[in-house]
Amino acid sequence: xxxxxxxxxxxxKKDLFATETTGIEIIDVGDHSAKCVLHLTSxxxxxxxxxxxxxxxxxxxxxxxxAANHAVLDxxxxxxxxxxxxxxKGKSLYAEARCLKNGRTTxxxxxxINDDCDNVISxxxxxxxxxxx
Numbered sequence: 001x002x003x004x005x006x007x008x009x010x011x012x013k014k015d016l017f018a019t020e021t022t023g024i025e026i027i028d029v030g031d032h033s034a035k036c037v038l039h040l041t042s043x044x045x046x047x048x049x050x051x052x053x054x055x056x057x058x059x060x061x062x063x064x065x066x067a068a069n070h071a072v073l074d075x076x077x078x079x080x081x082x083x084x085x086x087x088x089k090g091k092s093l094y095a096e097a098r099c100l101k102n103g104r105t106t107x108x109x110x111x112x113i114n115d116d117c118d119n120v121i122s123x124x125x126x127x128x129x130x131x132x133x
Contacts, residue, residue: 005029008070018062022055026066032099032107034066039092051088051121060111060124063095068107068128075107078129084122090115105130 008029018024022044028035038044038059046052061077068075093115100108107128113121 008066011073012062012066015062015065018058018065022058022062024059024062029066029070032067032070032102034063034070034095034097036063036066036095036097037092038095040088040090051093053082053084056084056093056113056122057082057124059093059095060097060113060122061126063097063111064109064124064126064128067097067099067109072132074132075128075130078106078127080124080126082122082124086119086121088115088121089119090117092116093121 005028009026012026013019022038024036024038026034027037036059040051044051044055060082061080064077093113095111095113097109097111100110109126109128111124111126113124115121
């Protein structure tokens with residue numbers, strides 16, 4: 001499984017915004033599931049000193065992308081919905097994406113964002129659209 005994780009990590013290094021600009025790391029991947037981590041720095045904060053909402057959504061969207069495309073790159077986000085539940089208290093954010101339904105052309109994913117203090121930060125729902133059918 002470690003070899004497969006390394007293979008997926010290598011494949012997604014091409015997503016430069018998520019991996020280089022934002023700093024998200026893939027730490028686990030399974031059959032239509034993924035877990036990613038983002039270690040927070042000052043560049044992730046908004047003018048109020050809180051984690052920028054776009055950073056949280058980027059983490060969720062990247063975890064979705066990894067889960068939906070772990071084997072074949074063929075699915076993109078069709079729509080997404082985010083609910084911000086709690087402010088981040090920790091120094092890292094974790095996104096866990098899991099597939100609720102994987103249809104022929106459409107998939108549905110649930111992504112939970114937690115901080116390293118075990119607070120639920122947000123819940124995200126993403127509808128995936130298969131582009132290479």
